[in-house]
Amino acid sequence: MFDKKEVADILGIALQNGGEFADVFIEHKATNSITCEENKIEDINSGIDFGAGIRVISGMTTAYAYTNDLSLGNLKQVALTVSKAVQSQKHTLQLDLRHLKPGYHLPVEMMPEQVKIREKVEQVKLANEVARAVDGRIHQVMVGFGDVVQNILIANSEGHWVEDERVRSRFTVQTIASQGNKMQTGYESYGGFMGSELFKQRSPEDIAREASRRALLMLDAKPAPVGKMMVVMDSVAGGTMVHEACGHGLEADLVQKGVSIYAGKKGQKVASSLVTVVDDGTIPQRYGSYHFDDEGIMGQKNILIRNGILEGYMYDRMTARQDNVRPTGNGRRQSFQYRPIPRMTNTSIAPGEMDPKEIVKATSKGILVKKMGGGQVNTVNGDFVFEVSEGYLIENGEITVPVRGATLTGNGPKVLQKIDMVGNDSGFFIGTCGKDGQGVPVSASQPTMRITEMLVGGTEQ
Amino acid sequence: MGKDMTYAERIVEIGKEIGADNTEAYIYWHKDLSIQIRSKEVESLKSAEQRGVGIRILKDGKRGFAYTSDMREDSIKKTVQKSLDNSRENEPDEVLSFPLPAAEYPQLDLYDPEIAQIPVDRKIEIAKEIEARTLQQDKRIKQLERAVFEDREYRITIANGHGLAKSYHGSSCGAFAYAIGDLNGEQQTGFGMDYAKRFRDLNIDEVAKEAAWRATQLLGAKSQKTQKAVIVFDPYIATNFLGLVSPGLSADAVQKGRSLFAGKLNQQVASLEFSLVDDGRLPQGIVSAPFDDEGVPTSETILIDSGKLNSYLYDTYTAKKDGTVSTGNGIRGSFKGGPHVGTTNLFIKPGKISRTELLQDIKNGFYVLEVMGMHTANPISGDFSLGAAGLWIENGQLTYGVREVAIAGNILDLLQHIDGVADDLRFFGGTGSPTLRIAQMMVSGS
Known part of the structure; x- marks a missing residue:
């Protein structure tokens, strides 16, 4: 619907008062979401988000404006608004926009619109029934399904024209088990850069059973102990720790602002030599993948920490300019309403060599984390916290009783130094990561590994 | 105002034409400006204008929902149709209804014309002033991650098939500082913030003081013995x-067995010292409005009175289910979803x-x-x-x-x-x- 010549004109207006760079981001996003609660379908919601953002960069200043009136006249008006934020030399821009093609393909088997909403509703109802059938103590079940088809067009003053289509689906089940006055929740989700093939890849029944199993297990769990102890993270635990403990601190904007504990540590040892951390936006079917980032830079596999040595940060265009490096394909925005900032995609700690069973066996006393919940980090000092949604005690190399209500508190660099065993397996989790009020889909993964000491904040009296 | 009400009434009409029993249009329009300063320079200047509509339909006792921010006639028609289509896949629920127009709505002063009159250059100066004053507070504050001035103008318009057709116009402004305290290389951050309905009530001195205080208190902090x-x-x-308390006070959570406070009305759930209030019409309250996001007049609800659980919060649906009236707490996160029970101005007395x-x-x-x-x-x-x-x-x-x-x-x-x-x-x-x-x-x- 947009002509290259018209878009080039808009960019020309945006830069008419000067500035080194301008881009236009146009987004059309079609979403469906279905939720089930109280044994009935609670909500079926379909939506269209449609709008454009125009940005001008001049020195360290970014001017950004967005609108959802996409008439040519209005877009030119918006371009004029951002141009006024810059007052350097007047100039005219002659642009011949060139269409860039992606270097890899993220396949989607079945586009969301190929499956009727009715069939998706049936899958949601099925998960609800299965979760309840697991045990009479499951007294509340919440099932959610959502799919998104996001089409974006980016054109910039470097003459690039990029189009990308991102297709993502996600299925979640949350259950509440209760017995007497005890109440516990269980959660399981699955999703990725995929369409309705999600239902084939992992059945809603399976997700539902897992959520119920977890809630029931926690009902029988005893309160977690309090104090410093050894922690074994199972590979299926997810990747909240790598995401929180080092991912955020390696985003270049935080580094440049001096609010990251990893600032100025390039080439230094920041983790145990067993630790290699990678952020990779090119992995097929992973939730955080794309062909191009939201600034038109192709996704990349970036090694952030190699064998404990800090190799590099994650950059968008703005921060890459400041460090005089190439952007790493990590410039992301939640929607046309936001300017891009450096973000993670699919972040992982690379697998090592040990048999995961041996790691448990070698641990005389500690906590085994089988599933992590949410987390948070203070990037300035590296302190982080995350919850354990499924945990067990390890006693004399054996997994013994389940424990509930634990959170693990630590300091990113200190914890990464304390990893003394790394397994040869790998597991991942998906989620929405929030930063500066913007949420973007991400995944994180890790092998089974052992941390010699962390603070466990439990509720044991 | 005319434009949005025209859209809203047109949507209700389209719904009727394609066979909906009742149609509700919720239109949110806003215009924002946000200026972020770092080291005396404008780091970002963001201006925005957006309009979007959420369309709820009732058909055969079933509810459908769809939204769009593409306001062209063709897209709006498709969205009304989509909302009706979605209702077909839903299950019937006799409790569903839209509110009737109320006899009276609170009169509130929500719009400050001064905010729109201040030129952008002056707003940039204010943001720079926030940074400068924060730096003056303490020697250990050597930089700020950011200093922000922002403002918003908004209009909410609701119409439904019962003849409810209401709109209000408001504005707010905010100042924010995120300071970095530094003691021999050890860093801590701290924020200061203030939001106000009126420009003249915004206190940037307090923002600067608070940010500097928070950013310096934990310098040199150590762990403590258990x-x-x-x-x-x-x-x-x-x-x-309060974010942990308020979900349980929603009638929705109570009815779904998800509330900590279920079955505890008139019981002592907190100490005598503790009283909690939700007031959607609080003068100068940042989220005050004459009516909630489905058109019900807002009210003051004493939730916990000297420790005793006094009331839950209701929207139209949950109130009908409990045989009571809505407290005016039907809240939407945005035009992209239907109303759910939520808080307005929630505070501990x-x-x-x-x-x-x-x-x-x-x-x-x-x-x-x-x-x-x-x-x-x-x-x-x-x-x-x-x-x-x-x-x-x-x-x-x-x-x-x-x-x-x-x-x-x-x-x-x-x-x-x-x-x-x-x-x-x-x-x-x-x-x-x-x-x-x-x-x-x-x-x-x-």
Whole structure:
């Protein structure tokens, strides 16, 4: 619907008062979401988000404006608004926009619109029934399904024209088990850069059973102990720790602002030599993948920490300019309403060599984390916290009783130094990561590994 | 106003034409400006204008929903149709209804014309001033991560097939500083914020003072031995904990068996010191409005009165289910979803003693300034376990900084143990609290 010549004109207006760079981001996003609660379908919601953002960069200043009136006249008006934020030399821009093609393909088997909403509703109802059938103590079940088809067009003053289509689906089940006055929740989700093939890849029944199993297990769990102890993270635990403990601190904007504990540590040892951390936006079917980032830079596999040595940060265009490096394909925005900032995609700690069973066996006393919940980090000092949604005690190399209500508190660099065993397996989790009020889909993964000491904040009296 | 009401009434009409029993249009229009300063330079200037519509349809006792921000006639028609199509896949629910027009709505002064009249250049100067004043507060503040001035103008328009057709226009402005304290290379951050309905009420001096104070208190902080101590919550931390209390006060959570407060009406759920109020018509309240997001007049609801559970919050649906009337708490996150029970201006009533008096008889205590992992707390069980940082209290005085400790417990238990409420009520956006003192809790550290 947009002509290259018209878009080039808009960019020309945006830069008419000067500035080194301008881009236009146009987004059309079609979403469906279905939720089930109280044994009935609670909500079926379909939506269209449609709008454009125009940005001008001049020195360290970014001017950004967005609108959802996409008439040519209005877009030119918006371009004029951002141009006024810059007052350097007047100039005219002659642009011949060139269409860039992606270097890899993220396949989607079945586009969301190929499956009727009715069939998706049936899958949601099925998960609800299965979760309840697991045990009479499951007294509340919440099932959610959502799919998104996001089409974006980016054109910039470097003459690039990029189009990308991102297709993502996600299925979640949350259950509440209760017995007497005890109440516990269980959660399981699955999703990725995929369409309705999600239902084939992992059945809603399976997700539902897992959520119920977890809630029931926690009902029988005893309160977690309090104090410093050894922690074994199972590979299926997810990747909240790598995401929180080092991912955020390696985003270049935080580094440049001096609010990251990893600032100025390039080439230094920041983790145990067993630790290699990678952020990779090119992995097929992973939730955080794309062909191009939201600034038109192709996704990349970036090694952030190699064998404990800090190799590099994650950059968008703005921060890459400041460090005089190439952007790493990590410039992301939640929607046309936001300017891009450096973000993670699919972040992982690379697998090592040990048999995961041996790691448990070698641990005389500690906590085994089988599933992590949410987390948070203070990037300035590296302190982080995350919850354990499924945990067990390890006693004399054996997994013994389940424990509930634990959170693990630590300091990113200190914890990464304390990893003394790394397994040869790998597991991942998906989620929405929030930063500066913007949420973007991400995944994180890790092998089974052992941390010699962390603070466990439990509720044991 | 004319334009949005024309859209809304047209949508209700289209719904009728294609066979809906009732159609509701909720239109949100806003215009924003946000200026972010760093090192005396404009780091970003953002301006925005957006309009979107959420369309709820009732058909054969079933509900459908769809939204669009593409306001062209063709897209709007498709969205009304999509909403009707979605209703077909839903299950019938006889409780569903849209509110009737009310006889009276509160009169509120929500719009300050001064905000729109101030030129952008002046707003840039204000943001720079926030940065400069924060830097002047303390030698240990060498830089800010950012200083922000922002404002918003908005209009909400609702129409439904019962003839309800209402609209209101408002504005707000905010100042924000995020300072970095530095002591021999060790860094801590701290924020200061103020939001106001009127430009003349915005206090940037307080923002600067607060940011500098928060960014310097934890410099040099160390962990603390595990021990029992009296806990004091800074107002900001107390509002964080309200996020754990408020979900259980929604009638929706009660009806779905997801509330900590189910079946406890008229019971003592908190200490005598504690009263909690939701007031959607609070003068100068940042989220005050004449009606909620489905068109029901807002009201003041005393939720907890001196510890006694007095009421839940209701929207039209949950009220009908309980045979009562809506409290005007049908809230939408945005035009992209239907209304759900939510809070408006939610605050803990201030007490009669000053903060100094609240602290003075504490021999050994922990004044909590930061918590981490609040979103991991469980609003259904009420269990929380948080990383915390703050100041140690000795003989009534705030002394040295403490970090890398954890506090854990259950919110119901905590409410029963609030034994002091100061008179310093403060709002952080739509939630407010004074300083709170809680009888002993375990602080886990080294």
